Amino acid sequence: MVDEKADEGVVDGASSVRLLAVSTADQITMLAASDQWTAPNAASLDGLISAVLARPSLGNVTLDMSGIERIDTYGAWEISRLQRELSARGGKLKISALPEQYAGLFRAVEQAAELADKVPSQPRKEFTGLAAIGQGMANYGRGFVLLLNMIGAVCAAAFRAILKPSTFRFTSTVHQLDRVGWQAIPIIFLITFLIGSIIAQQGFFHFRKFGADDYVVDMVGILVLREIGVLIVAIMVAGRSGSSYTAELGSMKMREEIDALRTMGFDPVDVLILPRIVALVIALPLLTFIGSMSALYGGELVAWLYGGMSPEIYVARLKEAISMTHFKVGMIKAPFMAFVIGIVACTEGLKVGGSAESLGLRTTASVVTSIFLVIVLDGLFAVFFASIGM
Structure with a gap:
């Protein structure tokens, strides 16, 4: 087993706050979140997640949320970001011990991120008129x-x-x-x-x-x-x-x-x-x-x-x-x-x-x-x- 020192985030440029601990075991990256994953810690959280994603041999990741004191929409978005980028690389994020009161927030952020990733295809200009006619006929039919x-x-x-x-x-x-x-x-x-x-x-x-x-x-x-x-x-x-x-x-x-x-x-x-x-x-x-x-x-x-x-x-x-x-x-x-x-x-x-x-x-x-x-x-x-x- 190889242990690595956790990265630290700085809040308001003064006090050092331990937000994320990183360790590796059996080719699985272990992340332990703690403290407050909220908007005031945005700069620190963004840097820590970017540092994790920059690791060369990053595969499957386990995120332990038992140490979390508070999480808001920004913190949930950072978790969703980590999950999406790992999925794009063929990896997988496993979240454990997420407090029940934050499960709904995380699902809502995850769904919003999925919708944002889906870019609607632009119809070809020569078919725009035909599409409008077809839509109008369908509306009249209904x-x-x-x-x-x-x-x-x-x-x-x-x-x-x-x-x-x-x-x-x-x-x-x-x-x-x-x-x-x-x-x-x-x-x-x-x-x-x-x-x-x-x-x-x-x-x-x-x-x-x-x-x-x-x-x-x-x-x-x-x-x-x-x-x-x-x-x-x-x-x-x-x-x-x-x-x-x-x-x-x-x-x-x-x-x-x-x-x-x-x-x-x-x-x-x-x-x-x-x-x-x-x-x-x-x-x-x-x-x-x-x-x-x-x-x-x-x-x-x-x-x-x-x-x-x-x-x-x-x-x-x-x-x-x-x-x-x-x-x-x-x-x-x-x-x-x-x-x-x-x-x-x-x-x-x-x-x-x-x-x-x-x-x-x-x-x-x-x-x-x-x-x-x-x-x-x-x-x-x-x-x-x-x-x-x-």
Whole structure:
């Protein structure tokens, strides 16, 4: 056995502190740590570990930590450094008698060091765009799967409520109906009134050149009842009520209220989501009817004040231009658009993470996605109704 004098570290340039003793036995280097392996001894520790690593015949190393009084992140990093460099040389570090209170610190430092050693490969510039497209498609695919899951969960909850009506949250549904329906009437009435007025004004301005003032009434009636009325109302509801649903559910998820419901044995879909969607499906057709009537009234007012057409003539022409089919087309679309808005809003709300930034991003995504799907759905309905002659 060969014993070697231990290296000594100096703290504050004054007192000598014995931090590491080195000895060799049977081609195994024995290290005995003592005192405090902390940041104030950083210079001494770095020199001692470097001196050990500089030994020419360094193989397997045993580090005895029984003499340690205190160790901090820097001391744990020095041990991790010794372990990594020995491993790179084909050696092995065996740590013995590490105090239990420092085991978690050492594992955390070791994991951080492993992550720092892993340098992510840089993608080739010519493939960056393709990677972004692929990642975007994957994200959209995951979002579509979540929407399907939400649709299935809501349908299952509705089926359970039909089988056992006492489980349906009627009071919550009425409350949500008041919020998304009754309280939305003023803004819906105002916006659709203005839209109808603008369409009529532009129609008179351009049709007058061809002496076709009467056809303005046809345009306003058909356009409002079939397309504009339900579309404008759906977009307004998506921005007003859809964003509200997402923010509410997201806030509940951040405060772990949804987890608390599950812990108490309640299904969040039954308690929170189904009443909101049912209220939306009921409210949107009613708001569509009110909005369409408001837009027609706005068109009548413009026809009277700007186009010189009396209200009697406007109403008579409107009766000739429109039919119950046009009204049905708009009203049939409304519940489906409401269902899509509710599903998207609730899905985005449940995807909120633990930060305010996540809540804002999901609320924005809810509104944008809802409006996009509403417009797509309107286009699909237009093709469908055209194919069946409506």
